[in-house]
Structure formats: C-alpha cells, structure tokens
Amino acid sequence: RTPRVAICGRPNVGKSTLFNRLAGKRIALVADEPGVTRDRKEAWGELAGVKVQLIDTAGLEEAPPDTLPGRMRASTGTAVDEADLVLFVFDARAGLLPEDRHFAAWLRRAGKPVIVVANKAEGRGGSNAALEAYELGLGEPVAVSAEHNEGVSDLIDRIIEAL
Ligand code: GDP
Ligand code: MG
Numbered sequence: 001r002t003p004r005v006a007i008c009g010r011p012n013v014g015k016s017t018l019f020n021r022l023a024g025k026r027i028a029l030v031a032d033e034p035g036v037t038r039d040r041k042e043a044w045g046e047l048a049g050v051k052v053q054l055i056d057t058a059g060l061e062e063a064p065p066d067t068l069p070g071r072m073r074a075s076t077g078t079a080v081d082e083a084d085l086v087l088f089v090f091d092a093r094a095g096l097l098p099e100d101r102h103f104a105a106w107l108r109r110a111g112k113p114v115i116v117v118a119n120k121a122e123g124r125g126g127s128n129a130a131l132e133a134y135e136l137g138l139g140e141p142v143a144v145s146a147e148h149n150e151g152v153s154d155l156i157d158r159i160i161e162a163l
Pocket of ligand 1: 009010011012013014015016017018119120121122144145146147148
C-alpha cells in the first residue's frame with residue numbers, strides 16, 4: 001500500500017504550506033468528517049519518484065471533544081494512527097513553545113516514526129534555529145522554508161529514508 005505521511009503541529013507553523021509544497025498541485029479535499037473537512041486534506045505526491053499519500057492535519061490543540069478544536073484534535077489523532085510517518089512541524093522563528101513540547105511528548109508515546117521539521121528557517125541562521133529541537137528526543141531536525149522552498153529536497157531525502 002502507498003505509505004501515508006501525516007503533517008502535524010500546532011496551528012500556523014506552516015503545515016499547509018509544506019503540504020502544498022510537497023504535493024504540488026495534486027490536492028484532493030477529503031469530505032468524510034463534518035466540521036473538520038476544511039482542515040483535513042489528502043493528496044498523492046511523488047517524492048523523488050516514490051509515491052506517497054500526504055495528509056495535512058488540522059493542527060494539534062488540546063480541547064474538549066465536543067468542540068470544533070476538539071474534533072480537529074481527534075481527527076489529527078486518527079491521521080497519526082493511520083500514518084506510516086509523521087512530519088512534526090514547528091516554527092523555527094518562534095522557537096519551541098509549550099504546546100510543541102506537549103505534542104512531541106504525545107508523538108513519542110504514539111511510537112510512530114517522526115521527522116521533526118523546523119519550518120520558517122529561511123536565510124542565514126535558519127538551521128541554527130532548528131537545533132534546539134534536538135531536545136525533543138525525536139531525532140535530528142530538518143530545517144526548511146516551505147514558503148521559500150529551502151531545505152525541501154533534504155526533507156524529501158529524509159522522508160524516503162524513513163519509509
Ligand atoms: P498551518 O496553520 O500550520 O497550516 O500554517 P499555514 O501553512 O497556513 O501557514 C501559516 C502562516 O505561516 C502563513 O502566513 C504562511 O504564509 C506562513 N509560512 C508558512 N511557511 C513559511 C515559511 O517557510 N517561512 C515564513 N516566513 N512563513 C511561512
Ligand atoms: Mg493548515
């Protein structure tokens with residue numbers, strides 16, 4: 001079966017930008033869960049010739065299950081459960097926030113293969129900002145700029161290695 005790669009992280013770190021970057025134009029909206037469809041998207045992507053299914057998630061936020069953020073959270077949990085690999089994205093400019101650490105701990109417990117992606121790391125100094133993410137205990141972070149298309153080919157190499 002085609003490997004599934006889920007893109008996770010707190011809101012606004014650049015998950016959807018990275019998803020679009022990796023997916024190119026082959027994006028399909030998935031309409032299976034009312035209330036969360038606006039934020040859960042899947043696409044077939046071909047990364048260096050390897051076909052993968054990419055899942056853009058709603059964002060990880062702690063919230064009661066009967067609220068919209070809570071349903072988005074549950075949807076993200078499902079995406080992680082179903083994934084062969086998780087891209088855990090954080091904002092290298094903002095640095096690691098408590099929510100990032102919280103969900104990194106959650107991902108460690110989930111026991112899935114994870115690649116830590118330090119996004120918004122464009123320009124000089126970008127990769128330094130990524131280094132602090134070593135302390136998450138999820139392996140070597142990859143510095144990228146999804147928006148400016150920097151570091152994305154290194155990330156693709158890491159994805160293919162991990163699958
Ligand atoms: P999501 O909520 O995690 O899906 O984040 P989005 O992909 O919607 O991006 C949130 C904001 O971050 C948008 O304003 C993007 O333009 C911006 N953004 C995404 N990637 C980058 C990047 O590599 N560098 C910078 N500087 N901004 C970015
Ligand atoms: Mg998004």
